[in-house]
Amino acid sequence: MAYRETALVRARKDSVRHSILEAARSLVGQGGFRAAQMSAVAAAAGVATGTIYRYFPTQIDLFAEVFRGNSQREVDAMQSAAATAGSCSQRLSLAVSTFITRALRNRRLAYALIAEPVDPQVEAERLNYRQAYAKILEALLEEGMVSGEFVRQDARITAAALVGLLGETMLGPLLHSTPTARQSVADSIIALCLRAVGVKP
């Protein structure tokens, strides 16, 4: 034998893989998935298109990983917010406002993750993450019902509804509002969520 992968090569391959992912992530963050053609990703990553295929079997696999990476961050952020100290209402408010704030910080990315038309297999990832959000909210709702803060309800449905509610308001009124109006819009959404879960007075 005259060749075996050394740590150095391993490291460089890891770095190439990382570059490709980062390039794709950046393109998606700027122009959505449609802007991330393989040739564009390759150019941005500084490799040939063929090289991408040594790291990702298909474009869909690459996109799925980009989707997971981006979405997981959002889910984690919401999870942290939901896990803070305080009443369930406060934690729900924080979780929701975290979602809103982060979506506003990168609206194109938010659009890509929430609503951009994508390949069905990437859409499957989207559904996974919508469920991940829903699970977090569902747990919070259950807790709030036990503590008596929220009225009795089907937590699974309310959780899904909140996810849909947040997505739609991010794409609709909020994105087109002026910067000064944003805070009040965000406040409206939070108030709406609290009403929806039936916070008792």
Place this chain on the structure above:
Amino acid sequence: MAYRETALVRARKDSVRHSILEAARSLVGQGGFRAAQMSAVAAAAGVATGTIYRYFPTQIDLFAEVFRGNSQREVDAMQSAAATAGSCSQRLSLAVSTFITRALRNRRLAYALIAEPVDPQVEAERLNYRQAYAKILEALLEEGMVSGEFVRQDARITAAALVGLLGETMLGPLLHSTPTARQSVADSIIALCLRAVGVKP
């Protein structure tokens, strides 16, 4: 001149156009937009593919018209429900349950209209119709606030939120529930909507 379109020809052309639209509508209703390739539409309509182009400049135009046709029916149905006699709460309940019932009656179509990945120009139609739903709900919310049935709120935001809420719950929990569970799920969604708009006791 030796040829001029007569009423007979006019009528047949109208009928061909109608066949094409109907074929497309049916395919979309069964398998979504992805199942409605031009060749499939032509076959279903009993014409050659080239013929479609004498009636619709591009596939996108055809799809947009199919989308509008289908969506308008849904919007009209909700509008009727919202315009019945009764309290604003009752009318909201009816509007929401109308939406749910109709979505359940044709789930594939509901998916195509609500969430199937489509061309951006068809997506634009989708946004139009989401706004149409929202407008109906917004008017109802305004009325309910004036009458004192609903708490003060930003009706535009709540309306958008309800649209998102309905769409998400149609795709999530409801579609996968058993037939017997459907009614209770629908009831949960209605109750949720009433809480969200802040129905006063």
Place this chain on the structure above:
DNA sequence: TTAAAGAATGAATAGGAGTTCAATTCTTTA
């Protein structure tokens, strides 16, 4: 009946983006 104008046909074409692969360059070890 016939010529002009339209309408319909469907095989051929176009175009765009993902994917492949023969040739090339790089790494490693003997």
Place this chain on the structure above:
DNA sequence: TAAAGAATTGAACTCCTATTCATTCTTTAA
């Protein structure tokens, strides 16, 4: 330094449908 094994390259290829258009029917009016 050489040879084997990998990795990289990017132009060529593939695939898939939407779209076109030369040809063939139909219809109309003289």
